[in-house]
Amino acid sequence: MTIETSPEPGATAADEPETETTTALVATGSEWWRSAVIYQIYPRSFADSDGDGVGDLPGITARLDSLAALGVDAVWLSPFMTSPQHDAGYDVADYCDVDPLFGTLDDFDRMLGRAHALGIRVIVDLVPNHTSWDHVWFKEALAAPEGSPERARYMFRDGKGPNGDEAPNNWESVFGGPAWERVTNPDGTPGQWYLHLFDRSQPDLDWENPWVRQQFLDILRFWLDRGVDGFRVDVAHGLIKEAGLPDYTPPEGGGSMGGGVVGLEPEILADATLDPPTPPYWAQDGVHEIYRSWHAVLEEYEGDRVLCAEAWVEPLTKLARWVRPDEMQQAFNFTYLEAGWSAAQLRGVIDTSISAFATVGAPSTWVLSNHDVVRHATRLALTAENPQGDGLGPDSPGLPDRAAGLRRARAATAVMLALPGSAYIYQGEELGLPEVVDLPDDARQDPTWFRTHGARYGRDGCRVPIPWQAGATTYGFGPAGSTASWLPQPGDWDAYARDSQEGVPGSTLSLYTALLALRSQYALGTGTLEWLPGYGEDVIAFRNNGVVVIANAGTTPVELPAELPGQVLVASEDLGEAALAPDAAVWLLA
Secondary structure: OEOOOOOOOOOOHHHOOOOOOEEOOEOOOOOHHHOOEEEEEOHHHOOOOOOOOOOOHHHHHHHHHHHHHHOOOEEEEOOOEEOOOOOOOOOOOEEEEEOOOOOOHHHHHHHHHHHHHOOOEEEEEEOOOEOOOOOHHHHHHHHOOOOOOOHHHEOEEOOEOOOOOEOOOOOEOOOOOEOEEEEEOOOOOEEEEEEOOOOOOOOEEOOOOHHHHHHHHHHHHHHHHHOOOEEEEOOOOOOOOOOOOOOOOOOOOOOOOOOOOOOOOHHHHOOOOOOOOOOOOOOOOOHHHHHHHHHHHHHOOOOOOEEEEOOOOOOHHHHHHHHOOOOOOEEEOHHHHHOOOOHHHHHHHHHHHHHHHHOOOOOOEEEOOOOOOOOHHHHOOOOOOOOOOOOOOOOOOOOOOHHHHHHHHHHHHHHHOOOOOEEEEEOOHHHOOOOOOOOOHHHOOOHHHHHOOOOOOOOHHHOOOOOOOOOOHHHHOOOOOOOOOOOOOOOOOHHHOHHHHOOOOOOHHHHHHHHHHHHHHOOHHHOOEEEOOOOOOOEEEEEEOOEEEEEEOOOOOEEOOOOOOOEEEEEOOOOOOOEEOOOEEEEEEO
16 A cells, blocks of 8 residues: 555645645555456346347347457446346346346356456346345245244334324335335235335345345355356445434435435535435444455455445545455445546545545545446536436436537546546446437336336436447347337437447547556556646646546646657547647546
């Protein structure tokens, strides 16, 4: 671990002496996950092998060569386990089998074997906060009497009021509406209530129950025995609830998953001392005991297996607790994802992130897009607030010009992939895909859309199946001649198709391929970030392992440094005469 002076969060090059540089805190280590670029596959939208309109495991296997050519180190597969698909597979009915929609366990084994043969590690999604209401555990709980061991697997509680007609507390579901559902007893009388922080088809497990904990240790071993390289843990901050389940009202504009930081000012968002109210259902200290036990299971297996937390936790110093040496290895940096296209804001978040994670010997894990948020090729150019989970539709305010959004996305990606630590990229972002905002209402499938009666569009717009071939039906998402696509694709995606961009100078695919190759060549993931002085407040400028990165988040061109050799390694946009255009980034050989 290298520790040197770091500027105050939110500081810019303009605030520093011209003759000095500052070096950010960085943690070092040899494990692959410290510097890996991991590609998120959303299976239902990646590649469809049988023409039913839904992507599947054989489709993934057939397209892995493309990911090897892109240069990723690992893939993360969103849920493919047995599920009624009320929430796109995040409602699991059997943790140890593959849903027939996606294939079979044999298909999984073939996919895993092919990935490993190509040098690509495989991380699978695990959903421990809740199960499907179709899971045998929940069916047994409904059939069992109150107070039974079967009921104790879940968060069943008596209602309030004379007849128990009121929910146990005022908690709201992430998807909108109340977080409690009342059951009917076998004799037809009203019964207890169960907690569902998400859809009512997703009852929360009671993680205070040792039986529940043991089941998941066995589930971990089932997949580790098959050879997986790790797990992305869904809602990793939600397993333990505060004792007594007290009422709680989230702050206005606090977003659906976190502790109320979405929409705050840049200097506040990057403040490591910010400690917003902790909801009684998120980020309770008891979760850490669970992940220490999971860490011990992974240690039983050869190789560097990884646990990555989807934990919407602020401040970053608190999130760092999830990646202490005996717990998880990675945690998604949602503070970075939520940052706007602002040099001051990005610099503050980068500094705070590297410093916070390094205090526990962990790398930062950078991310700009995933299956739950508006794609960054659209989000970074929005001119109106858009809280996480709301999504976008044709009537949303502040919709940007596609070209402007793509320029910012390309520049932002060039910054992210030059940072020390690990990075996640979401399928389709390497093609420059924007958010699909004009989905017909009758095509939408996100529970958020239904539970809010259309007040929030939800996440369908970032989940539309990706294009592989221009001019082909479903853009090659399905086999030749197939016309089915579980979400409708836009009619103007030929230019985004992979075969339209492959080998084409200046294409977004070529940019990503070049960035990943250079990141590996110069070992940027294990480097040390050194801020460069002398640039204006709208410029991000740093050096990492012999590569100088300059990004212009302002509105006027920025003169490139004459003292550098000036060898351009890669640029997000064509360079003018020794000048960097607005919304552009360049890597130079120092």
